[in-house]
Amino acid sequence: MIYFDKVTKIYGDNSKALDEVSLMVSPGEFVSVVGHSGAGKTTLLKMILAEEYPTSGSIFFESADLRSLKNSEITKFRRRIGAVFQDFKLLPNKTAYETIAFAMEAAGKADDEISADVPHVLELVDLGPKMMNFPHQLSGGERQRVAIARAIINQPDVIIADEPTGNLAPINTYEIVQILKKINDMGTTVILTTHNKGVIDSLGKRVVTMEQGKITRDDKKGKYAI
């Protein structure tokens, strides 16, 4: 489904973020990417979102080379990927309901579909009563749940989660990981980066370990091994 072919990324200041990385992710997989800060995890995810392009090598989503996508195609392509970030990336001026509705509106969904689905997905992440709250009226864990709800609302093929638990208390971390697991059980591919040993060990899924822009380990049922 996602295929990295000898991808190298060198940023403008000559720092090598990725060094000939080859990686294949199959549909329905739950892949955790671990590694120190600066190991290239975030760069890897940004490339899947077509936010960054490889300096050399190519990335394929299904059979499409991401580099060959036009601007309007990238917009459509991104609707097939749900993204969750450490800093939540919520719109400060939109309530939880509006945040999710916005993602559906942007994808061109009809009004009745939006008014039916948004409350449903917010119930799913346990935010039913706080539907009309703005981000600053929500706790960190609640904000991340809004972000996850937004990521899954358009039934994406892939969920990308860049250290989604990095800013959360342990109890919230557990919740978020459970939600991601549930999403994966329903058939959506999940790619997760994390620093959290407990998260990795409790998942018991595929673990890719990165160091200095290279993949050093790739274990089917991995443990946190740095």
Next chain:
Amino acid sequence: MIWIDFKRIMRAGFINFSRASVVSLSSVFIFTITLFVIGSLILLNAVLNYSLEQIKNKVDVNVYFTVNAPEETMLSLQSALEKLPEVNRVEYVSSDTALEDFKERHANDSLIIQALDELGSNPLGASLNIRAKDPSQYESIAKFLEGESNIVKSNSSYISKINYHQNKTVIDRLNKIIAGVRKIGLAVTLVLVIISILITFNTIRLAIYISREEIGIMRLVGAGNHYIRGPFLIEGILYGVISAVITMFIFWPVTVWLGQTTTQFFEGINLFEYYTSYFMQIFGVLLVSGIFLGAFSSFLSVRKYLK
């Protein structure tokens, strides 16, 4: 589909406007200043034009006839003058009228009246009072009067005086002043308009700079460019519309006050009357400028973050 998008963009624009109230208020404030400058320039221009027009009307050239000039000669000269393209109006002042005017002007001066009575006959000749369409054209009219055409040549003995040359320096200077005032007025207008447009543009740029992360998030969620840009354009247009209305409200008391205090000074133009009679035109100019400024600045500012 397009209609739904349009509806959603409109709604998002209005919601963003009301929620980001501090940004909106300061933008409206700056817009109002800009539109006030533009509106003031419109009023100033009106005053300037009116005053210059008044001054121009004070300039004329007179042809004085000798006392024995036959009336038909004078009238035929009048109609010949009226046919000149430069001439706006020729007024024939008969010697009787001239005498009456003279008496009226000197009604308090018994010595002159007495002298006039003693004279018995009317010592004043008739005259033609010529108004050109533009002060710069008096020279060619004067040339016509001194020149070749038959009607002037054959009757030159009846013309006692043409006062163009006495007035020439005044007329020339006036022409220079009028041209200068127009040039300076245009330059000042342009400079002020450019400055205020730049300030407005920068305000919008800052307002959208604040939202740059949101634009990035919207892109990540898969929103298309026009869908991201739309609400910002609506916000910009709202700034323009609201500011145009506010500016018109501000002009109300301002022109009332100016009308009361400066009507005499500006040769009779009352700014408040001007404001009320051209209300829709002034409002239209401000509205169009505001909407254009808002939409255009928003468009340019958002574009930067949509690449």
